Amino acid sequence: xxxxxxxxxxxxxxxxxxxxxxxxxxxxxxxxxxxxxxxxxxxxxxxxxxxxxxxxxxxxxxxxxxxxxxxxxxxxxxxxxxxxxxxxxxxxxxxxxxxxxxxxxxxxxxxxxxxxxxxxxxxxxxxxxxxxxxxxxxxxxxxxxxxxxxxxxxxxxxxxxxxxxxxxxxxxxxxxxxxxxxxxxxxxxxxxxxxxxxxxxxxxxxxxxxxxxxxxxxxxxxxxxxxxxxxxxxxxxxxxxxxxxxxxxxxxxxxxxxxxxxxxxxxxxxxxxxxxxxxxxxxxxxxxxxxxxxxxxxxxxxxxxxxxxxxxxxxxxxxxxxxxxxxxxxxxxxxxxxxxxxxxxxxxxxxxxxxxxxxxxxxxxxxxxxxxxxxxxxxxxxxxxxxxxxxxxxx
Ligand code: PLP
Numbered sequence: 001x002x003x004x005x006x007x008x009x010x011x012x013x014x015x016x017x018x019x020x021x022x023x024x025x026x027x028x029x030x031x032x033x034x035x036x037x038x039x040x041x042x043x044x045x046x047x048x049x050x051x052x053x054x055x056x057x058x059x060x061x062x063x064x065x066x067x068x069x070x071x072x073x074x075x076x077x078x079x080x081x082x083x084x085x086x087x088x089x090x091x092x093x094x095x096x097x098x099x100x101x102x103x104x105x106x107x108x109x110x111x112x113x114x115x116x117x118x119x120x121x122x123x124x125x126x127x128x129x130x131x132x133x134x135x136x137x138x139x140x141x142x143x144x145x146x147x148x149x150x151x152x153x154x155x156x157x158x159x160x161x162x163x164x165x166x167x168x169x170x171x172x173x174x175x176x177x178x179x180x181x182x183x184x185x186x187x188x189x190x191x192x193x194x195x196x197x198x199x200x201x202x203x204x205x206x207x208x209x210x211x212x213x214x215x216x217x218x219x220x221x222x223x224x225x226x227x228x229x230x231x232x233x234x235x236x237x238x239x240x241x242x243x244x245x246x247x248x249x250x251x252x253x254x255x256x257x258x259x260x261x262x263x264x265x266x267x268x269x270x271x272x273x274x275x276x277x278x279x280x281x282x283x284x285x286x287x288x289x290x291x292x293x294x295x296x297x298x299x300x301x302x303x304x305x306x307x308x309x310x311x312x313x314x315x316x317x318x319x320x321x322x323x324x325x326x327x328x329x330x331x332x333x334x335x336x337x338x339x340x341x342x343x344x345x346x347x348x349x350x351x352x353x354x355x356x357x358x359x360x361x362x363x364x365x366x367x368x369x370x371x372x373x374x375x376x377x378x379x380x381x382x383x384x385x386x387x388x389x390x391x392x393x394x395x
Contacts, residue, residue, distance in 0.1 A: 009136060023355045030353060036382035038370040039355045041180065041331065043248040045301045045373070051247060054295040058288065067291055073274040073284050075102025075256070079294045083256060086297045091229040099260055101273055102285035104253040106216045106242035108277075110137045113238050113257060114172070115276040116269060117210055118143040122171035124212075127157040129334065129362035131180050131214070143171070150364045155182040155325060155334065159193055166201045172210040173198065178217040178227060181362050181369035182334040183327020185221055188228045195234035202236070208264050211237045216255075217330040219246040219300040222307050225328045235262040238269075243293065245331075248301050254289040306331050309372040309379055316383045321395035331373040334359070337366050338393040348392055352385040 002010065023037035058067060074080065080097035087095050103109035110133075114124070120142035126134050128150040138145040146165055151158040157175065175194070177186040186194075194211065202208045213230040218241065221227050231237045242255035259270045277284065313333060314326055323336040335356075337345040342358045342365055349356050349368070359367030372379065 019355050019357055022350070026353060026355075033381065035353045035355070036378055036385060037355045038372065038374060038382075039357050041245070041371050041373060042250060043245055043301065043331075043373050044375055045248055045303075045305045047248040048296065048299045048301060050296050050299050051249070051292055054292045055288065057295070058291045062291060067288060069287065071284055071287060071290075073278045074270070075100070075285055076287070076290050076294070079290045080256070082294045082297045087229075087258070089298075091232070093229065093231065093260075095258065095260065098267075098270065099258055101257040101259065101270065101277065102290055103240075103255045103257055103277065104282045104285050105244055105250070105255045106214060106240050107133065107137075108253070108280070108282055108285075109240040109242070109255050109257045110134070110174075110212070110214060111140060111280060112273050112276045113210075113212055113240065114138060114141050114143065115280060116273045117171055119171075121169060123167060123169040124171060125162065125165060125173045127162075127175065129155070129179075129181050129359060129364035129367070130174070131176060132361050132363075134174055144169075146170075147363050152364075152366075155179070155184045156190060157186065157194070159190075159197060162194070163197055163201070166197075166205070166209065168205045170201070170205065170209050172212050174212045174214055175230070176214040176217075177230075178221055178327075178329025180217065180330055181332045181357075181359070181364075181367075182325065183330045183332050184325070185225050185227055185328045188226075188233075191228055191230060191233040198234055198236070208236045210263075212240060213237060214240045216242040216245050220303060220306065220331060221329040222303065222310060223328065227329065231258065231260045231262070235260070236264055238263070243289075246300050247296065249289070252286060252289045254285055254293060256285075305376065306373065309374070309376055312376065312379050313370065313372050316379070317386060320386055320390040322386075322390065331371060333370045333372060334364075334367050335370060337368055338390070338395050340366075342366050342368060345393065349389055352389050352392075354382060354385050354389065 019039035026035045080100035083100045084095035118141040122143045123146045124138045125146045127148045135145045148161045198209045239258035244250035339345045346358045356368040
């Protein structure tokens, strides 16, 4: 019954989801507190109290028909203006509501912009390791995902390879900083260099290459690390933002695209993206959540808990002999598998009731991703299990 196009998606159904389901099964057998599930990027820090308050206030104070009604496909104008002004205050940009398009989270934002830009056969470049859904999103519009191999020393993007891999078919490059799965943050120097390469190559191939900056983890950076604002480095940039992690609202499905005036053909791109939002079936982003964002536009989750988790897990694993770069953002550790076969390592972890995701799922075999957006207690309780795993792997 299902379409040919859908079959590969079903076959490759997300390893992360599969691990999550496995975790639920194991919890029912061994008890929840005896299973250490680090598989999913589901926030453990609650949304700020102001979000809950905003929901009550909106329902009490705002016009019901407006709150629950249709609006323009790009979203409520006042909400988009509030976001534009917030970005301008924080980053010295000069956006207006005409640059902001409300989306159903980053997943939808990525689909909207790829539908807007891609012709069949167009190439989209991503840097390994990358969020595995990019492949599906690009294939949705008959594009081809081209993967730049990882730089496993630092997990910064491999820019020499980027230069080599751009072809006349290149339509877009996706970056994700702070990064899932490595926690790496791209510096201003890196972004300057990416901008320079894309300008030079766009001129060579005779059409602009769009830089898509996927930013669900923008607000999650530690030790005072700055996450530079990408539109400042390259004019043909589209930012894909989400409140899933920054306000801990992943199930509410709310985010936005920034399509700057500086982008070539900006007005047409914005108009086409608004239509893509509609014809992809979302029509518009959830209206109540848009109203919430207007009231909570400068809020973010309390990062202290993630930071404490990061230090406990990173230091604990390093002490046991595991090898890993210290993440500066997001809520993941990307740990080198002590065994040549990462799958064998994932299985040993599972035997000790520790659930992690193999790096193959991020186009980077030989590593595993550990999502530390869990309770501090879970990390504390899991360390003896990691000790047994280290011993079994000969560390
Ligand atoms: N991009 C990256 C890198 C992610 O890690 C995620 C979710 O984990 C998404 C996009 C999708 O985010 P959203 O929940 O906003 O659709």
